[in-house]
Amino acid sequence: MSEENPKLAASGSVFAEPLPEGRPPRQVLENLWLFAPNRDTLGGSAWWLETPELPECSGLLIDCPGLNQANLAFLQQRGPGRMVLTSRDGHGRTRRFQEELQWPVSLQEQEAYLLPTVTGLEPFASEHCLGRGYSLRWTPGPTPGSAVLLADTAFHGGPLLFSGRLLSPVAAGEARPLRTRRSFHWSRWLRSLEALQLWLPRSTPVGLASGAGLGALRGEALIADVQKQLEALDWAALRCQEPI
Template sequence: MSWLQAQPTAAGRPPRQVQEGLWLFAPNRDTQGGSSWWLEPSAADRSGVLIDCPAFNDANLAFLQQQPAGRIVLTGREGHGRLRRFQEALGWPVHVQEQEAYLLPGAQQLIGFAEQTELEPGLRLLWTPGPSPGTAVLLAEQPGILFCGRLLSPLAPGQAGPLRTRRSFHWGRWLRSLDRLRAWLPPGQPHWLASGAGLGALRGEALVPSARALLDQLDLDALATQQPV
């Protein structure tokens, strides 16, 4: 048993199902109250996906250990959390944009990517720098969900947008990433946004609907003058 595995864990509470095949974990203090998601596999011969790390506690670990197979996708440095502890317990590979792989010394089975990659048909990653150098988004074409990490944050019920903070890497690249994202997405996709930020502004909701229309309506010229919050 490693030193990490020997550390005690809190009881915690398990994730809640928000849609068929989709689960939301409780906010994680280790990632500044960020949100993590579990996407069930689309077929029996495929793996489920843990998007960003939830709190490392007994309830979350028990839920994930019940899954037949899985992989971890990190959408940016804010979602790393206690990645090494999860990986030691689960043995799953980790997909991370190559510019942030160095932040995970000692982690095993790191799979880096550059511009974009496809994990399996209909499940694609795109590099979207801005919030951090290695920010990425994950599109699940079925059921039409964009896991956008901190690229888009909830602003109000049914609303989300880029939220510049003093920790943001590069605002200009962030806006260019949003423009590139719109061109990269298939027509009509996505139907929903699943943010990796805190979801309090959604007032109890988990997902942001009408996601494609929301993305298309972003005024990037106006956003260019936004000041850090």
Template sequence: MSRLQAQATPAGRSPRQVQTGLWLFAPSRESQGGSAWWLEPASGHGAGVLIDCPAFNEANLAFLQARPAGRIVLTGREGHGRLRRFQEALGWPVHVQEQEAYLLPGVQQLIHFSAESELEAGLRLLWTPGPSPGSAVLLAAEEQERPSLLFCGRLLSPVAPGCAAPLRTRRSFHWGRWLRSLERLRVWLPPDQPDWLASGAGLGALRGEALVPSARRLIDQINLQALEAEEAV
């Protein structure tokens, strides 16, 4: 038994299902109060995706170990949490943008990408620096009964029910790159996608809701010029 396995594991509580094939984990202090997600493969076969790390507890571990196959996608350093313990327990590959791969020395099956990556058909990653140097988003395209989803990490944070925006904190990396990432995101996204936004930040501002609707319209309506002007003042 390794030193990590020997550490006590709290009981915790299981994630809740919020859409077909989509679960939300409880906020994790290990990720500064952020949100982690589990996305089942739309076909019912293949590997699911754990987007960022939830709290390492018995309930979350049992939920993930019950899945036949999976992989982990990190949307930024704030979502790393107890990655090493999850990876050791699950044995899943970990996808991370290359700017933050150095933060995970010794992690097995570490797969890093530069500007873009495609995990499989309908699952695409885009590097979006700004919240942190290696921030990234994951787009799950519309498929069968599942609407399109954008897992945006900390690129957009809930600020009110049904609304999200770029929200700097004392740990934020670079505001100018953040705004350029949002501009690039608009070009990269397919027309009329995504339907829903799944943030990796805390979701308290959504008042009990888990997702932000009309996500493409929200992204298109962000006033980047005004945000840039605020920084210059």
């Protein structure tokens, strides 16, 4: 979709052409919604998480959903929020959403240059706290600026990790790192996962919300225990893994 010569879209917003109708996200938990796979992000999955604890922010949009009337209307109805980008693979039509919603955009600093015309960028370096209970961490590997978001009470009162493409579903209840020909740096990716094991809380299971394609989960949206997924990894085999 070209972003030049804008005209009034069917929704009343200024876009290059009328937006497709689309379908709204589906509710996964009381406080969590999952958007349909977005072809602009290679079939990636975006999430909306309600965050009543954060001041002046009704929720977080994690990665960019498809640009359509249903998604835009859903987000407009939620009030002021914040966009969180877990990697360049999740950018999609960030500029268009930001122009319409006027929300700030959090992302790791190494990939901020990819969005030069987006206002409201708030880059971070290694770690950043969005507010009590919401932490961002730099996890390079899938891309130079890959990052994860940990929400301390989002998963049935316990923590939930939004992993972007750091961990991808491979079967029902299972997730693994998947190296592709587009991956940035495989050894750094594995080091990020090893560091993530130490960073995650150990006293309670942490749920996983991946930003990769979720088809392997067979209709499910979340994985219950990311620590078990990391503990089950065969590190020696992973170090020899070829791109798929």
